[in-house]
Amino acid sequence: MRNDPKALLGREILNAQDFAQSPMVCPGCYFSVTAPVEQCPRCHFSGKRLVDKYVFDAPDLERYVDPHGYLPERSRGRIDQVLDDLESDFPQVRISICIVDLLAEVDPREFGFWFFNASKVYSETEAQRRAWTVLLALDDQNARASVTKGYGIEPFLSDASLEELLWNERELFLERDYEAGVFNFVEGLEELLESSAARAEKILKKRRRFWSRKGGRR
C-alpha cells in the first residue's frame, strides 16, 4: 500500500471522525466523550490541571526516553532497525519509547497524556511530527504499559488493537526483556499501520466515488 507523497501536498483536511476507530476517552476517569471538550464533563480533567499535578518539566520526546537505562545501546541498535523500517514505510509516523518507574497511583495513560503534551516543542518540524507520534510508555516498577498517540495518527489506530499488541508481548515485558518486547511491538505496529492504510484508502475511494456521482467536489 503506497501512494505518492507529492499527491498529498495541499490536500484538503478531512474529518477525523470519518476515520476514527476509537472513542475519545478522558485520561483521568476514562469516561467516553462524544465530542472534543476542554475538560472532562465528569471529572473536570484537563491538561492544565495535570500541569499543576506534575510539578517537574517533561523531558524531550525523543525516540528513547529511558533515564534508568533499561534498554542498553546494543538493544537500541536492534530496535532501531525496525523503527527505521516503519518510519520509512510511513514517513509521517514517529515512535517514542519511554521506560520509567511510575508511582503505583499514577496511571500510565494519564502519564502518557501529560508527557506527550507537556514535552517542549522547539521547532516547526517537531510540531509537525508530534501529532504523528506514537508514545509507548512502559512502567517498569508496576509492570504496566500504555500507548498514547498524537491527533494526526489517532484516527488510524484503535486503542483496542494497540492494547492487543501490548498484551501479546506481556510475558516479555514481565520478564523485563524490553528489547524483544519492544521489537515485537514495533513489528506488530507496522502491520497494524499497513491494515489501517488499506482501510483509509478504502474510505477515500468511497468518498471520491460519492463526490464524482454528485459531480461536485471530491
Next chain:
Amino acid sequence: MTRLKAFFLCLLSGLSCLFAQDPLSAMGEPPAKGVYDPMGWLEVSKKAELEQRFVERKEQSKAPIFVAVLPQRPTDGSESLARRLGRKWAQGETWGVILHVVGDAQSPWCAAEGAERLAAASEDEMRQATQEAMRRAFLQPDQDVRVMVGALELAVELDALESRYRNQQDLSGGSALSSITGSPGFFVQRVVVISVILLLLLIIVINVLRSNREEDRGPGYLFPETSHRSRFSGPWSGGGDALVRFTDLKPRR
C-alpha cells in the same frame, strides 16, 4: 711422442663427443608438412606426393606421421631417435615416425606411440602396427619407395587403431566420454563453473528481489491529513485508553 699424440687424439675425440650437437635439438620445430629432409634426398615429386598425402590425412586423423631423413646414423640409435622425435613433434598425440639414414641398408626405422586416449591400445598392438608397416615397406626394393610405403602404411595402421578404439568406446555406451569427463580434474572444473554460474544467478536474483522490495517500499505511505480532535487542553494528544497490566491473567477487553 707417439703416446702423447695418441693421448691428445683420444682427448680431442672425447671432447668432440661431449660437445657434439644433439641431432634432436638441431631438428627444431616439427616439419610443417610432415617431411624432414634438409638434404633433399627424396625426389621432389615423391616428397611433394608424400606431403600432399599427409596434408589430406591431417584433416581426418589426429595421429600425425613424420618422415625424417638423416645423413648419418645417430649415436644413440635410430629407433631411439625416432621415438624422441615423435614425442617432441607430436606433443601428446598418437604419432608415427619413419626415420631414414642415407646410405644405411637397414633403413628405414619406425616408431609409434599412442596418445592418452589410445591407452586401451596395448604396446603389443602398437608394435604389431609398426612391424606390419615395416614388413610392407621392406617388400619394396628402393629405399625411397620403402620410406614412402612405410609412412603410408604406418598411417593406415594408426588410423585403424584409432578407429577401432573409437568404436569400442561407442559400443561401451559413451565410456570414452566418461573416461575424459570422469577424470577428477574435469569434474572439479565442471563443478566450479556450475557453482560460479549458480552463484551469479543467485546474486542477480537477490539483487532483483531487493530492488523490488525497495521499489515496493517506495517513498512510503502517507495517511490523509485529518482535523485534530483537540480535547482536554492537550495541544498534541488527547490521550488514549490502551493499557495493559502484565500481571493480569486476561486482557481487559
